[in-house]
Amino acid sequence: MKRAYKNGLHFIGEWHTHPQADPTPSPRDLLSMNDLFVKSCHELNFFVMIIVGNRMPELSLWISLHDASSVHLLKKLLWVPEIT
Numbered sequence: 001m002k003r004a005y006k007n008g009l010h011f012i013g014e015w016h017t018h019p020q021a022d023p024t025p026s027p028r029d030l031l032s033m034n035d036l037f038v039k040s041c042h043e044l045n046f047f048v049m050i051i052v053g054n055r056m057p058e059l060s061l062w063i064s065l066h067d068a069s070s071v072h073l074l075k076k077l078l079w080v081p082e083i084t
């Protein structure tokens, strides 16, 4: 991971899916983001986590910022496509 950082590949966060229509982070997600923030090479104030729900055909997202000990919800988004 340090070699990637030195080569300009900076980890800024992660995304994954949840089998939920309205996704929220699991306790494991929260601990993992705090742990990644502490153990990664970076100069950031926060990492980003995006969770994609399984609501169809809408797109439901959880978007949050994480540091060593806290989580800040940025947005819960539900995008409904226009059907023409």
Ligand SMILES: [Zn+2]
Residues within 6 Å of the ligand: 016, 017, 018, 025, 026, 029, 051
């Ligand atoms: Zn998760």
